[in-house]
Amino acid sequence: MNGRLAILPHYATITDVARAAGVSVRTVSRVLNKSPKVGEETRRTIEGVIANLGFQPSLRARGLAARRSFLLGVVQGYQNAHVVGVLQHGIVEVCSGAGYELLVHPVSVQDPRLADNLRDFVRRTHVDALVVLPPVSEIAAIPRLLARLSVPSVGIAAVRDPAYPAMLVTAERDAASMVADHFVSLGHRRIAMVTGPMKFYSASEREQGFRIALERADILLPPSYVREGNYSFESGLAAAIGLLSLPDRPTAIFAGNDIMAAAVLKVARDLKIDVPDKLSIAGFDDSDIASMLSPAITTIRRPLIEIAREATRRAITLVEGDAHSLPDHHIALSLIVRQSTAPLGN
Amino acid sequence: MNGRLAILPHYATITDVARAAGVSVRTVSRVLNKSPKVGEETRRTIEGVIANLGFQPSLRARGLAARRSFLLGVVQGYQNAHVVGVLQHGIVEVCSGAGYELLVHPVSVQDPRLADNLRDFVRRTHVDALVVLPPVSEIAAIPRLLARLSVPSVGIAAVRDPAYPAMLVTAERDAASMVADHFVSLGHRRIAMVTGPMKFYSASEREQGFRIALERADILLPPSYVREGNYSFESGLAAAIGLLSLPDRPTAIFAGNDIMAAAVLKVARDLKIDVPDKLSIAGFDDSDIASMLSPAITTIRRPLIEIAREATRRAITLVEGDAHSLPDHHIALSLIVRQSTAPLGN
DNA sequence: CTGAAAGCGCTTACAG
DNA sequence: CTGAAAGCGCTTACAG
Incomplete structure (x- = not known):
């Protein structure tokens, strides 16, 4: 069924190394595992042979024997x-x-x-x-x-x-608070959020951090100003359309990730709402796209x-x-x- | 050095399966390898035991024995x-x-x-x-x-x-030709390109395919209209600034990937050159960003x-x-x- | 259709 | 400091 097996290369094994170095397999194994109990000269000989033969211990054989x-x-x-x-x-x-x-x-x-x-x-x-x-x-x-x-x-x-x-x-909660503080310091009061799927902690933590920081500044996040997305571009579009067609539309929107922030930016452009003059937008992740959009998106960086x-x-x-x-x-x-x-x- | 080794879980082995099924290890191995030479009833018994024990053959042991x-x-x-x-x-x-x-x-x-x-x-x-x-x-x-x-x-x-x-x-060469044909069919004659690093075939193939198709339409791609980038956003910015500040600036630019196309779009926006009214832009890759920009970028999709x-x-x-x-x-x-x-x- | 034995390439107590 | 033997969990000719 598999003719190639016959011509499989015979990689050097620990036995080959032991033979070439004139020592036992056990001693080669000691060198491989950096055991201190090997004579300096023996070690050097073995290391030379290993380099010569291009020997690499087989991970699966080591694993089988060492239970690792x-x-x-x-x-x-x-x-x-x-x-x-x-x-x-x-x-x-x-x-x-x-x-x-x-x-x-x-x-x-x-x-x-x-x-x-x-x-x-x-x-x-x-x-x-x-x-x-x-x-x-x-x-x-x-x-x-x-x-x-x-x-x-x-x-x-x-x-x-x-x-x-x-x-x-x-x-992530603290990070979302930083976004809220940033919006507040810029003078915004009508502030909205597009969240990720609230079943994920990543989404609920960001939402809570954002909400709490706003409350500290005596700003409420009313239900109509919070839309749940699922981190996808499409969900961001839908959320943005909802928020930006509100009679009292927000002047700043925090999106739970950069992809949804990009969607908010797109909707704003379609509606001729200037960013950032009429609308500030922030995202989360500092993904490559955040800096490639224009205007580039304010965001949270995870290292x-x-x-x-x-x-x-x-x-x-x-x-x-x-x-x-x-x-x-x-x-x-x-x-x-x-x-x-x-x-x-x- | 490692106390945990002692409490390592004893996953079921082929020996455990053989014992529980009352057959030899060899027969279990036959079942694992879907050998046809196993009695129907024996096979069923063994499969039952395997399911019961949650047995999974160890890849490394199989590998060591089978040279795979x-x-x-x-x-x-x-x-x-x-x-x-x-x-x-x-x-x-x-x-x-x-x-x-x-x-x-x-x-x-x-x-x-x-x-x-x-x-x-x-x-x-x-x-x-x-x-x-x-x-x-x-x-x-x-x-x-x-x-x-x-x-x-x-x-x-x-x-x-x-x-x-x-x-x-x-x-990729044919794909780049499609972009050129698209530009030509839209009436463009002043057409430029931002290439990838020309040491890569991906870049030179795209450049050649583009050039050849233009030549078929009697359009020349002069040296000043070809800028080499390295697929990064920054290199795209530099190339775009060069092309768009030319006295006779192009009306269509093909970028070797979407990231550089995004850079061209950004420069165009900074220079108040309307896209697509005054400048058409195409990219390559159909990466997520291509559809997230506005306007969304015409591009080549690799499946x-x-x-x-x-x-x-x-x-x-x-x-x-x-x-x-x-x-x-x-x-x-x-x-x-x-x-x-x-x-x-x- | 089924089994006992050897071996894959290592490491690990156990000796010396 | 060094070595001979057993064993990790499988598969593979070889028998029957």
Whole structure:
């Protein structure tokens, strides 16, 4: 059935190295695992042979023997390819530095068989740890399942869940408050919001942070000024049309992500409402599009690369150290002011 | 050093299944590998036990024994997170269906040690096959290295390279011709282009396709009307400023990707040049941003998901079938006309 | 149609 | 500081 098997390349094995160096396999293994109990000269000889042969220990053989796979998994949703792409790069970077490889496992938040799917993935691959990205990280069953399977996991989310052995908590509520303060400081009073899907913490945290900061400034966010979107451009269009055709239309709109902010900008342009003279717009994510629109969009930046690196470091610490859990790590976000927000025009 | 090893979960193994089913390990293995030589009743018993125990065969043990890893790798560059993200989803989808997992391996096109890096990756992980995305796929050394390592690879690129056992060739030259024809049909004669980095085939193919189609319409693309960018927004800004401050400025501009098209749009707006009344703009990629700008950008769509799926199917065919190479697969692209292009205003 | 044995390439107690 | 043996969880000829 597979004629190629016959001509598979015979990569150098640990046995080849041992023979060439005139030592036992055990000693080569010690060098690979940086055991201190190897003579300096022996070590140097072996390292020379390894370099010569271009020997790379087989991860699966190491894994089988050592009960470690040297594989990390990233569990991600299907939305927001840009955010996922950037996070992945940060994760892979730290993985490579530490001798791990990265397996991607996209799942659908709606999938009723998600738990089984994830369990089978863990059993098949024996990943050493998982990094769970938002919004999948918010599904309460996931960290609990992973705990039962004894696989360390690091969650990245806007709200802490004690079921994760380690978490990176992004201060999205505070960030949304910063947007509100920014609008208020520009003199706006009629302020509205397009939220993400309120079933996600990311959306409800942003909404609450925004609302609370406005209340501190004695500004109400009436129901007619709050529209729920689902983070898509289309939902942003619908929400914006609703808000901007109100008799008493807002002078500032905060969208729960940049994509919906782009939609608000488009609707404003179609309605000949000048941005930022007649309408200020802010988004969330600092995705590439925010700076490519004109006017460029004021937004909230999450330090994605740093988040990814830190999450991965923690995952590896959980695998290699002897702590079963790590304290939460809080990530502060920052407001990036661009041309889409301005003082309220007379 | 690692206290947790002691409490590692004992996932069910093939031995557990064999014992519970009262058969030999060999027979369970036959069921796992869908061998026809198993009695119907025996098979059913074993399948029942497997479901009961939630048994999942360990990929690494299978791999070690069968000289297969059930791992596919995707080699990707660092740019264009959106395109990479979409392609990855298509790849994973087909992988899962066929029992493979996906390992991501980002590399830098500039890295002088790229070949060694990739070789070590292949030796460590024993991936069964690789899918190589553009622009990494254009580096001539890569398919040749992979051939020496006897690992099947599928390249995705704008130009065929016979060193790949299988290729998906995207008809980017033809697509660029379609943009030129579109401009011409709208009455434009002063037509310019912002190219990608000309060291990449993706960029030179687009440039040539565009130029050739214009020549067919007796329109010249003078040197002053061609600016080289590097696919980034900033490079697009610089190119657009150059083109739009020309005494005889163009009435239509084709940008080598949507990001640079967005930059052209921004510069036009800053210079109060109405799009599309005074200037038509087209991009390439149909990335999410193309439809989010206003006016929405006319662009070329690559069927990314279908490309990813087809590449993965071919990779798996190379692994499981007995063909050492497959005929090239050509992918036609399509022109998506939106609001950024219009008949030449008087 | 089914099974006992060897082996994939490593690591890990156990000796020395 | 170094080595011979067993074993990780599977598959693969080889027998029957």
